[in-house]
Each structure stands twice: as structure tokens, then as C-alpha cells.
Amino acid sequence: MTILLSARELAKAYGPHQLFSSIELAIDDGERVGLIGPNGSGKSTLFGILAGDIEPDHGTMEFRRHCRVAYLCQNPTFAIGATPQDVVASALAELHAAHEAYHRCSEALSLPDADHGKLLRDQSNAATEIERLGGWNWQHGVDAMLDRLSIDRSNLHAPVATLSGGQQRRVALARVLLMRPDLLLLDEPTNHLDTDTIEWFEDFLRNWPGAILMVTHDRYFLDRVVTRIVELEPEALLSYPGNYASFMARKIELLQQREQQAERHAKTLERELAWLRRGPKARTTKAQFRVKRAHALMEEAPTKAQQNLELQFHTNDRLGGIVLEATGLHKRYQDQQVLRGVSLNLRKEDKVALVGPNGCGKSTLIRLLVQEESADAGAIRLGKNSHLAYLSQDRSGLDPDATVYEALDPNDRVQVGEQSHHKRGFLQRFLFSYQDQNKKVRSLSGGETCRLLLAKLMCTNANLLILDEPTNDLDILSLQVLENALIDFSGTLLLVTHDRYFINRVCNAVLAFEQDELIRYDGDYDFYRDCVETAQAASKQNTPPPKRTPPAPVASQEGPRRLTYKERLELAGIEGEIEAAEAQRDAITARLSDPAVYQSDPSLLRTLAQDLEQAESRVEALYARWQLLDALRQDAEGP
Numbered sequence: 001m002t003i004l005l006s007a008r009e010l011a012k013a014y015g016p017h018q019l020f021s022s023i024e025l026a027i028d029d030g031e032r033v034g035l036i037g038p039n040g041s042g043k044s045t046l047f048g049i050l051a052g053d054i055e056p057d058h059g060t061m062e063f064r065r066h067c068r069v070a071y072l073c074q075n076p077t078f079a080i081g082a083t084p085q086d087v088v089a090s091a092l093a094e095l096h097a098a099h100e101a102y103h104r105c106s107e108a109l110s111l112p113d114a115d116h117g118k119l120l121r122d123q124s125n126a127a128t129e130i131e132r133l134g135g136w137n138w139q140h141g142v143d144a145m146l147d148r149l150s151i152d153r154s155n156l157h158a159p160v161a162t163l164s165g166g167q168q169r170r171v172a173l174a175r176v177l178l179m180r181p182d183l184l185l186l187d188e189p190t191n192h193l194d195t196d197t198i199e200w201f202e203d204f205l206r207n208w209p210g211a212i213l214m215v216t217h218d219r220y221f222l223d224r225v226v227t228r229i230v231e232l233e234p235e236a237l238l239s240y241p242g243n244y245a246s247f248m249a250r251k252i253e254l255l256q257q258r259e260q261q262a263e264r265h266a267k268t269l270e271r272e273l274a275w276l277r278r279g280p281k282a283r284t285t286k287a288q289f290r291v292k293r294a295h296a297l298m299e300e301a302p303t304k305a306q307q308n309l310e311l312q313f314h315t316n317d318r319l320g321g322i323v324l325e326a327t328g329l330h331k332r333y334q335d336q337q338v339l340r341g342v343s344l345n346l347r348k349e350d351k352v353a354l355v356g357p358n359g360c361g362k363s364t365l366i367r368l369l370v371q372e373e374s375a376d377a378g379a380i381r382l383g384k385n386s387h388l389a390y391l392s393q394d395r396s397g398l399d400p401d402a403t404v405y406e407a408l409d410p411n412d413r414v415q416v417g418e419q420s421h422h423k424r425g426f427l428q429r430f431l432f433s434y435q436d437q438n439k440k441v442r443s444l445s446g447g448e449t450c451r452l453l454l455a456k457l458m459c460t461n462a463n464l465l466i467l468d469e470p471t472n473d474l475d476i477l478s479l480q481v482l483e484n485a486l487i488d489f490s491g492t493l494l495l496v497t498h499d500r501y502f503i504n505r506v507c508n509a510v511l512a513f514e515q516d517e518l519i520r521y522d523g524d525y526d527f528y529r530d531c532v533e534t535a536q537a538a539s540k541q542n543t544p545p546p547k548r549t550p551p552a553p554v555a556s557q558e559g560p561r562r563l564t565y566k567e568r569l570e571l572a573g574i575e576g577e578i579e580a581a582e583a584q585r586d587a588i589t590a591r592l593s594d595p596a597v598y599q600s601d602p603s604l605l606r607t608l609a610q611d612l613e614q615a616e617s618r619v620e621a622l623y624a625r626w627q628l629l630d631a632l633r634q635d636a637e638g639p
Contacts, residue, residue, distance in 0.1 A: 002025055002028065002029040002064060002065050002466050003027070003028055003029075003063065003064065004027050004028065004029050004063065004064045004182055004210075004211050005025070005026065005027040005050070005062070005063055005064075005211075006025075006026045006061070006062045007023065007025040007026070007059060007060070007061045007062075007069070008024055008059055008060050008061075009022055009023070009024070009059040009060065009437075010022075010023035010024075010025070010044055010046070010049060010051075010056050010058070010059035010061070010544045011023070011048065011056060011057045011059055011309065012046075012054070012056050012057050012059055014041060015126045018234065018487060019042030019045055019234075020040070020041070020232060020233075020234055020235075020237075021058070021235060022236065023046065023059065023232075023236070023237050024237060026625055027183065027211050027213060027410070028211065029064075029210065029211055030209070030211060031180070031212070031227055031228060031230070032205065032206075032211070032212045032214075032225055032226045032227045032607075033209070033211075033212065033213045033214070033226060033227070033228045033229070033230055034214055034215075034216065034222045034225075034226035034228070034229045034230070034244065035047075035213060035214065035215050035230050035231075035232060036215070036230075036231050036232070036247075036433070036475075036476055037231055037232035037233070037475070037476070037479060038445035038475045038478075039445065039448070039473070039478065040447065041232045041233070041473045042232060042361065043187070043232055043628075044073070044074060044187055044199065044215070046232065047071065047073070047185050047215065048073070049061075049211075050068060050069070050071075050185060050213070050474060051071035051073075051185055053067075053071070053073075055449070058631060060502060063183075063544035064182070067182045067183060067185045068179070068182045069181055069182070069184075069185065070175075070176040070179045070181035070183075070184055070185065071176065071185040071187075071334070072172055072173055072176045072184075072185065072186045072187060072189055073172075073187050074187050074188050074191070076168060076171075078160045078161070078168075078172075078482070080160075080161075081156050081159055081626065082159075082160050083156060083158060083159060083160060083177055084151060084155060084156045084158075084160060084163075084171045084174075087160060087171050087172070087174075087175050088142060088171075088174060088175065088178060088532075089145075090175065091174070091175040091176070091178040091179045092133075092142070092179075094129075094133055094179075095130065095133040098126050098129040098130045098133060099130060101122065101124075101126040101476055102123055102126035102127060102130060103120045104616075105120075105122050105123035105126060105356045106123065109123070116595045123241055127331055127573065130251075132180065133180050133551055141178070142178065144179070145174050145177060145178060146174060146202055148173050148204075148607060149170045149173060149193075149197065149198065149337075150170065150357070150358055150359075151167065151171060151174060152167065154165065158594065159237055166192035166358060169191060169192045170192065171195070172223055172615055173189060174233035176391070177204075178276060178463060181210060182210045182211065183210060183212075183213070184208065184210060184211070184212045184213070184214075185209045185213050185214075186212065186213070186214040186216070187214075187215045187356060188215055188216055189201070189214060189216060190216055190218045190498065191237040191472065193358075193486075193498060194356070194357045194358045194360070194498060195498050195500060195525075197358075198218070198358060198369065198498060198500075201221075202221060202224050202225055205225050206224070206225060211465060212225075212226075214226070216339045217471060217474060217475060218498075218499055218501070219244055219479075219499075219501040220499075220500050220501045222244040223243045223244040223245055224243070225243075226244065227241075227242070227243070227609045227610070227613065228240065228241050228242070229243075229244060229246075229247035231503075238254075238345065240504070241589075241592040241608065241609045241612060242578070242609065242612055242613065242616075243613075246612075246616075248559060252476070257443060258402055258569050261399070269383070273381045283636060290359055290596065295338070299616070309429060309430050309431050309454075309478055309481055310429040310430075310481070311429075311430075311454060311481050311482060311484075311485040312458070312485055312488065312502075313458060313465070313485055313488075313489045313491070314416055314417030314418075314461050315387075315461060315463035315490055315491045316387070316417070316461045316463075316487075317385050317387055317463055318385060318463070319348050319383060319385055319386060319463050319464070319492060320383045320384050320385040320386070321383070321386070322381065322386075323346040323347060323348060323350070323386050323492045324344075324345075324346040324369065324380075324381070324382055324383065324384035324388075324464060324492070324494075325344070325345050325346070325379075325380070325381040325462060326342065326343055326344050326345075326365075326368070326369060326378065326379070326380045326381075327343045327377035327378055327379050328341050328342075328343060328376040328377060328378040328379065329340075329341070329342045329343070329365065329368060329374045329375045329377070329380070329458050329601065330375060330378055331364055331368065331373070331375055331376055333359070334549045337372060338361040338364045338614055339364060339365060339368075339375075340516040340517075341378070341516070341517070342365060342378075342516070342517065342518055343518065344380075344511060344518050344520075345522055346464075346494060347492070348492060349429070349490075349492065349508075349510050350492045350493065350494075351486065351489075351492070351493040351495075351506055351507045351510070352493065352495070352507060352508075352509045352510065352511055353496070353497065353503040353506075353507040353509070353510050353511070353525065353530070354366070354494060354495065354496045354511050354513075355503075355510055355511070355512050355513070355515030356512055356514075357497075357513070359467050360513040361513065362468075362513065363393055363468055363496065366390075366466060366468050366494075366496060366628070368380065369466060369494075370388065370390045370466055372392075373403045374545050377480075379615040383446075383464075385459070385463070386463065386464045386492075387460070387464060388462060388465075388466060389457050389460040389462035389464070389465055389466070390462045390465075390466045390467075390468075391453055391454070391457055391465075391466070391467045391468060391470055391494070392468055393468040393469045393472070395446075395449050395450060395453060395473075397453065398441045398449070398452065398453065400440070400441050400442035400480065401440060401442065402440070402441050403437065403438050403440060403441070404427065404432055404437045404438070404439050404441065404444070404448075404452060405424070405427065405437040405438065406460070407424055407441050407456075408423055408426070408455055408456060409423060409456070409459060410429060410454065411423075413461045414426055415459070415461070416458055416459055417461060420614075423437075426455065427455065429455075430451045430452065430454065430455045431451060432448075432451070432452070434438045435568070438496075439622065446472070446473030447473045447474060447475065447478070448539075449473070450470075450472070450473045451474075451478070454470075454482070462491065463490075463491035463492065464491055464492045464493075465486075465489065465491065465493050465494070465495075466491070466493075466494045466495070467494070467495040467497075468495075468496045469496055469497055469498075470482065470495060470497065471497050471499045471621075474503070479499075479502065483502060483505045483506055486505055487505065488507045489600065493506070493507075500525045500526075500552070502591070503524060503525040504524045504525050504526060507524060507525070508522070508524070509521065509522050509523070510523070510524070510525060510527075510528040511554070512528060512532075524573065540568065557615050563629065563632055563633055567629055567632070570625075570629065571629040571630065571633065572631065573625070574625065575626070577622055578622045578623065578626065580617065580618055581615065581618045581619045582620055583620055584615050584618075585612065585616055585618075588608055589612060590610050590614045591608055592608050593614065594610070
């Protein structure tokens with residue numbers, strides 16, 4: 001296995017703030033690596049260093065010879081006046097050069113005094129490069145990429161600067177994908193992509209021939225794409241083979257070990273301090289080693305758990321019979337009709353996700369519901385007891401010249417539920433230190449801005465929350481806190497997000513834009529997708545669409561099917577197969593957990609990761625087969 005990138009002892013600080021030090025990272029050809037870590041840990045800075053945009057304070061990087069790297073940053077920049085057509089053309093510069101080289105060789109071969117041997121070799125090399133960079137029918141690939149990323153063809157010749165932020169991100173994503181680099185660096189690649197595009201993108205990257213290093217908070221995306229997780233900590237980069245689910249299992253084990261280590265450290269320190277306090281007479285020269293040990297223990301800090309925000313939504317008023325209703329909403333912007341007769345009705349205890357492709361009108365509908373804009377036609381009715389609070393996608397509602405302390409609330413104390421809190425202590429719950437509370441709002445990062453707005457939202461004590469892309473700019477741990485807070489929230493929730501994991505955890509209903517109307521599905525995101533796919537399959541077969549509620553099981557008139565002789569033999573031996581498969585999986589996991597493997601032969605990493613993925617799939621398949629056969633046995637013979 002070829003190592004594409006090897007980074008050693010990387011360090012970076014901004015002033016007194018040390019982001020990270022002693023970072024070691026190696027990426028093999030074909031690996032798909034997910035980089036995770038809390039906001040502010042330096043993930044984007046590390047990407048900038050690897051891309052060559054930022055100089056590290058210390059450390060070295062080595063790339064494989066002729067390794068081509070492409071980088072999608074969170075805020076892409078473009079040449080002044082550049083159009084999407086120009087951006088795409090720049091991505092294909094090497095491909096066009098290879099085409100030109102090929103055609104030059106073809107023309108030169110017809111000359112009588114040509115060096116045919118050299119020209120044929122050059123032509124063959126150019127042909128190989130063309131295949132690697134996109135092939136001969138490259139225009140088809142470009143058109144397909146533009147369509148899949150929903151890049152508006154009518155804007156191909158308009159300056160990129162005039163496009164929306166979402167369109168700019170998609171143009172930048174198309175640029176790096178069309179470059180077909182050996183190493184792809186992706187910083188939050190799913191931002192501004194709708195769920196259908198994200199699902200296509202997952203399949204696209206799973207078949208990517210080169211290596212990928214990505215940062216994303218989309219946990220389904222991580223779980224389905226990556227083959228290894230690396231976690232950025234101040235003093236190290238920890239590596240976990242496997243996908244996101246495998247990482248979570250290993251992370252839990254690590255945290256439990258750290259907790260036990262901290263407990264042992266505290267108990268040892270207590271004993272040593274008790275001994276020290278017994279007085280000089282008890283400390284003879286024979287026990288000087290204990291004095292040294294006690295001082296060493298006091299200087300040694302146990303591993304500190306990562307601090308995370310504290311979030312809990314309170315409601316002061318009970319919702320009435322009507323929460324929020326909208327009927328027949330129409331909205332047009334100049335020549336574009338966005339909403340046509342859209343209606344919705346939010347109920348008590350609804351936690352609803354609003355989904356649909358980009359441009360279908362989700363954010364427009366939200367702005368109408370919170371009365372930021374007026375509808376051209378239709379009516380909106382807010383319940384008498386409904387107290388609404390809103391988080392906007394553009395994170396508006398903060399004075400950029402105010403400090404964090406001033407922006408939270410004009411008073412020194414805030415009321416949350418039945419408790420009063422001083423702002424200083426309350427803001428610390430949202431990870432704003434006393435020093436951070438004096439920052440100007442305009443200097444905050446995206447994650448800090450989102451945390452401040454969540455703090456303000458918590459102070460409203462609202463019983464109706466409308467959240468437009470609340471997951472943007474939050475790290476995974478913060479997302480988990482927000483999820484739990486919304487699960488425990490006793491009011492009504494309407495949210496827009498492309499995070500399928502978030503919807504599945506939080507929401508009990510989905511409102512989907514389908515051909516200019518909102519269709520309600522009473523279930524999570526997976527249930528909604530199952531309904532859509534079943535309806536699409538029925539449509540192709542010209543059969544009536546199914547109901548949106550899960551059908552009740554119908555007993556067969558012929559009675560339960562009995563196991564065949566072959567299936568009975570299979571069931572009798574399947575437990576042994578499961579045990580063998582689990583043993584194989586555990587053996588691979590043990591090898592991956594051994595640091596000596598990485599030191600002796602780093603090229604084994606990808607092979608072992610693939611073996612582990614296959615072994616886990618084998619175990620899951622055997623369990624699924626066992627459950628099916630056992631269920632058939634119980635139906636036919638009784639438990």
C-alpha cells in the first residue's frame with residue numbers, strides 16, 4: 001500500500017493559544033478518513049496546513065511524488081469576476097493539456113522525419129493521463145456533475161460572487177471533484193446540499209479511486225463513507241479504524257479507561273497527601289522517594305474530560321388547541337413562484353422536520369411563519385398560548401458591535417424556567433469564558449455564534465421552536481447535547497435540517513415538499529424515505545401508491561411456511577458460524593489496536609480496515625440470517 005501523505009510533529013498556535021502540537025498523520029492511497037474534534041480544536045487549520053495555505057509552527061510533511069491534492073474549504077474563494085464556467089474550466093486544465101499533448105503527438109506522427117518511437121511513447125503517456133483525469137468524453141462527466149450538484153445552468157456565465165452562498169459552495173465542490181486528485185481534502189462538504197444530493201455524494205465517494213480526508217458533522221455520512229476516524233486532541237491525533245459506529249464503540253471504552261485512570265490517580269494522590277501531612281518525623285531519608293512521588297503526582301494532572309455546553313429548553317406556558325396553522329400560502333419573488341397554496345398544521349408535542357430539495361421553498365416558508373416576510377396570499381394563525389422563538393439559517397438577530405455579554409440580554413440576569421441566572425455564569429454553560437464574554441459578536445466563529453444564539457433561545461422559555469439549519473457550525477458533541485435537549489423539550493418543534501441522523505433522533509414527523517404541496521409523514525426520516533421509495537416503485541409498476549402508515553402484518557391463509565431440510569441444517573450450524581465470524585472480527589480488531597502494527601508495517605492499515613469491514617458485515621449477515629430462520633421455525637413449530 002502506497003503512503004500518500006506523512007505528517008510528523010505538526011504544531012500550530014495563534015498567540016498564546018496552542019491549537020495542537022506533535023500531530024502525526026499518515027494517509028494511504030485509497031483510504032477514506034474522517035477527522036473529528038470539538039469546535040476550535042484546529043481541524044480547519046490542520047486542513048489549511050496540509051493544503052499548503054497555512055505554515056505550521058513546527059513539523060514536516062511528505063507527499064508521494066506527483067501526488068495531486070485538492071482542497072474544499074468552508075469559505076471558498078474565487079478569482080475576481082470568475083464565472084462557474086471559468087471555475088470548471090480551471091479544474092480541467094490538466095485534462096485539456098493532456099488532450100492537447102495527445103493530439104500534438106498524433107499530428108507529429110504523420111511527419112516523415114518524426115521520431116515515431118518517442119512520439120508513440122508520449123502519446124501513450126498522454127492517453128493514460130486522459131483516462132486518469134476524466135476520460136475522452138469529459139463533457140458528459142462535467143454535465144453530470146453540474147446536474148447532480150444542482151448547479152443552475154442559467155448562471156454558468158454569471159460572476160460567482162453574485163450567486164448564493166449555497167451555489168458558491170456547490171461550484172467549489174464541483175471544482176475539486178472534477179480535478180480528480182490523488183488526495184481530496186473536504187471541510188464540511190455536505191453544507192448546503194439537500195438530502196438527495198448527500199445520499200448520491202455518499203455513493204460517489206465510496207467509489208472514489210483516491211484517498212479522502214474529510215471534516216463533517218453529518219454522522220450518517222461519516223458512518224457510510226469513511227474507513228477510519230482520526231480525532232484531533234491538543235497533544236495528539238488519535239486513530240480509530242472503521243466507520244463512525246466503530247469509533248463510538250472504541251471511544252466509549254477509552255473514556256471508561258480514562259475515568260478509571262482518573263479515579264486511581266485521585267486515590268493515590270489522597271494517600272500521598274495524607275502521608276505528607278503526618279509531619280517531618282514520619283518522613284525519614286528512607287522515604288524520600290515517596291516525597292518525590294507525591295510532588296510528581298500533584299504536578300501531574302489527570303486526563304481532563306472535554307467540556308461541553310449545557311442546554312435545556314424550558315416552557316412557561318402550556319400550548320392550546322391550536323399551535324400554528326397556515327393555509328393556502330403563496331409567495332413569488334419577481335418571476336419565480338416559490339410557494340403555491342402551501343398549508344400546514346402543527347399539533348401539540350409535534351417535533352417536525354421540514355424537508356425537500358434546495359430551492360423548494362423551505363426557508364421561505366419559515367420566514368413567512370415567523371413573520372419576517374409577508375405572504376402574497378393565504379393565512380397564518382398562531383395559537384393564543386403559543387410563544388414562538390426562532391433560530392435563522394443566517395444566524396441573524398445579534399448586534400455585531402455588541403460583546404457576547406451584552407448580546408445575550410440587556411439585563412445582568414436572565415430567567416430560564418423558574419430559575420434566575422447571572423449572565424456570567426450562564427454564558428459559561430455555553431463555553432464562553434469570562435475573557436470570551438468580552439469578544440465582539442462580529443469576531444465570533446460560526447460555532448460560537450450558534451452557541452450564543454442557542455443561549456438566547458433558551459432564555460425565551462418558548463413553547464414553540466422554529467429552527468432553520470440548527471446543526472450548521474456545531475461539532476458532533478454539541479449536536480448530541482442539542483439533540484437530547486430537543487428530545488426532552490415539552491413544546492412543539494419545527495426544524496429545517498439536512499442532517500438525517502438528527503431528524504431520526506429528534507423528530508416524530510416529517511413534512512416533505514412534493515410537487516408544490518406539503519405532505520405529512522408521521523414517523524422519522526427513515527420511515528419517510530421508505531414511503532417515498534415504495535411509492536416510486538409502485539408508480540413505475542402503475543400500481544396504486546401505498547398508505548403512509550406501516551401496514552399491519554397479514555397472516556397467510558395457507559399457514560406458516562415450514563423450514564426445508566436444508567434450512568434446518570443451516571439453522572443447526574449457524575451459531576457456530578457466528579462464533580467463528582465474531583472470533584475473526586475480534587482478532588482483526590486486536591491487531592488494529594496494537595501500535596506495533598503501525599510502526600512495523602503502516603501499509604497494513606488499509607488492508608486490515610477493509611478486512612474488519614468485511615468481517616463485521618459477515619457477522620451482521622449471519623445474525624440476520626439466524627433471526628430469519630429462527631422466526632420461521634417459531635412460526636411453524638411454536639417457540
